[in-house]
Amino acid sequence: METLRHIVLFIHLIGFATLFGAWAVEAFGGKRRITSLMHIGVTIAAVAGLALAAPWGLAEGVELNYAKVGTKLVIVLVIGALLGIGQGRQRKTGAVPPAMFWGIGILTLVNAGIAVLW
Structure with a gap:
């Protein structure tokens, strides 16, 4: 189960890399x-982030950081809104x-930073 969780994490990172790469x-x-x-x-x-937020495949006694998950969810929703409005x-x-275009790139970096540093 842990291997599947790592695969989903990898797909999540690919999604952000695709977004940021296209933006760059x-x-x-x-x-x-x-x-x-x-x-x-x-x-x-x-989609991959929501799959990671589900409490499956975690080791015994490990709990999700719901504040981090919630923050990242809000940021990805704002990015999606900016993309839709901008388009x-x-x-x-x-x-x-x-401002909208640069906001997309900055929020993408912030979201990736939260994933790594928090």
Whole structure:
């Protein structure tokens, strides 16, 4: 069971890497737009994160850090909202507001940092 949990954790990290990688390509490529790969990355990260939040495959006596899980869930929901709103603005005006675009990247890094450091 622990092996399966590690596989799900690996998939969770791949989701965030996909999201951040797609964001970085757009940020440093000069276009600063939201792509479908960002949506795929946040979806993979969110689904795998929810699977990790379930109390399965934990060693006896180990408890989940629900404050950390809740914080990461709120952040991933905000990232998803920013992606959705940003893509709507992109379709309407042809551009994503800079604060919204940079917020996606910053929140993605914050979420990864919380996973590693907390």
